Amino acid sequence: MEGPSNAFPMNGGEGPHSYSRNSSAQRIFIDRARKIIKEAVAEHLNIEAFSSSGAFLIADLGCSVRPNTFYAVSNVLQAVEQKCESLGLDSQILEFQVFFNDHVGNDFNILFRSLPQDRRYHVAGVPGSFYGRLFPKNCLHFVYSSFALHWLSGAPKEVQDKSSPAWNKGRIFYTNANKEVIKAYAAQFAKDMEVFLCARAQEVVRGGLMVLTFLTRPDGAPHSQVFANRSLDLLESCLADMVKKGTISEERMDEFNLPMYYASPQEMKEAVERNGRFSIKKMVELVEGLAEAYPLTGKMIASQWRAALEGLLKEKMQFGEEMLDELFDSFARKHDESSIFEFVRESSITFVLLERSTTN
Template sequence: MEGPSNAFPMNGGEGPHSYTRNSSAQRIFIDRARKLIQEAVAEHLDIEAFSSSGAFLVADLGCSVGPNTFYAVSNVLQAVEQKCQSLGLDSQILEFQVFFNDHAGNDFNTLFRLLPPVRRYHAAGLPGSFYGRLFPKSCLHFVCSSFTLHWLSGVPKEVQDKSSPAWNKGRIFYPNANKEVIEAYAAQFAKDMEVFLCARAQEVVLGGLMALTFGTRRDGAPHSQFITNRSLDLLESCLVDMVKKGTISEERMDEFNLPMYYASPQEVKEAVERNGRFSVKKMVEIVDIHPSANPPWRAGLEGLLKEQMQFEDEMLDEFFDSVTRKHEESSILEFAPEASVTFVLLKRNAAN
């Protein structure tokens, strides 16, 4: 999300509520995307054009603090080495430089403490929002980003404007809100994707690749039926309970909205086509038939609640205990048995 005031990184450290210890679901999809990365590099990476530079630059955008970023990067580098070997090139000639990017508030200390001691790349941290330029022109050969682009640069202004038909009173999210709220979130996603793609188009070399993994709802499916959105509905209901008990004010809840949007694969494709600077080379749906019934939301949302809702530790404990109980009592998986994730491979066009 844009700017330090809107940046709420995942929980740092290695404690029980850290992202490091609560990101195994994401790891499943990163593992499943490994073969897709290999195929993408084998079919679409022009390694012969890049090998003469001597250095191959990779960026993981929204790396967070857990080990998942190292698995994702390892998948990319192994695929590049295999491509070199298949062409009879000496992969050892290439030097790999990997940039781990996230907001300045990200726990880079823990991230670099967890770096694999034996690795085939030089590592560097790069703080800053990916909704803007991060790198010099035409320097990156491969960009990956996993489970990050559902985070918007900020909450759509309309949903917090009392005079707007999109004012999201009594809610913190869009799935069960009126159509104006849903449209405002969809428009913010489209706007943010345009900014993201324009920035990357300047940074990625011609012929360079981007592998993006999105949590997505099925094309044409109601927002309210996507399993993650159903889970967030339960979280919203726990905040409503706190308002009823007088723990937080109704006004404070009305001012709070989640800066997240889960697009459909079609929306992602349309955003890329509108931008025109990349072409979609592969778009594959990965399905998890055993999604978590109780996602570890605390690892991702604690910072946001502390900052915007002024939750102290005791209130956070009470709130997330309540969320856990509601998940255990709900039949959420009955109605949404699959979690859908979309892998998208983009190649930098020469025309723009």
């Protein structure tokens, strides 16, 4: 995610490169998070304290477009209803309000047109970056965010500064860059997480819960071994090829850096502990079974990345449809020609359950 003035949401609509048609991997892990959410609500949610208000407020931060956000919300609602039943409470008297949040440019039209007809919750859209306040103080009971927080508020300024030792000339990412570039990205992630947690600490009621799902780099693993990072290396090489052909200028590529960072679970833990406003109730790192979530062909993975990056490339690189087609066709071929899929096992998914502190 980027800040309000530099927001590049996922592709909307229902076309071949839309996010709604290229997010099946995320759906797999939303399904896997269901058990964690159920256990989290059962063990840690003080529903009796919250039910007196008559309303239970849920926010999905970085919701993008359908259908994954609806599955995620359904998981939360079912868990809360089961908790009510286990305590002998009538869940029917509890009204649910769900806030779907993403950037102003997100395709909220398709999101709202696709709302389940049988939903048992009220709906509101909340446009804006989650790197800042979005809601009134002490109003949210449950916050959910899935595969969104690897998006930074922006690429680190140092990597675009020619006078900085972290200037990332000729590259668009940190994977194989010098250590100063990696440090700049890690520092940006830490800074953004602090902003995110401070904002949520004001919005979430004391004792409220937050479940965050991240694509992570296993603790101790080199950045260059993470599947997503190696994939973006191939994108970088495709752009370098376009520079050599004269399709784009060297200067334009030098000015382009991806605003993403794949943190390790340890970096996540340190960010939460440094902030001090939430306590980690559970952190689950899932390494097994990732292969089934990843596309099996270069064309499929190129389409997934295009759904995520097209808006950014159009704005920052001034790419039109023909240049996008050229880039992602080349990107797909390079995936098929490489041994990159062997590195799927080097990635991990981390589920983090946080509880809003009752003391600070």
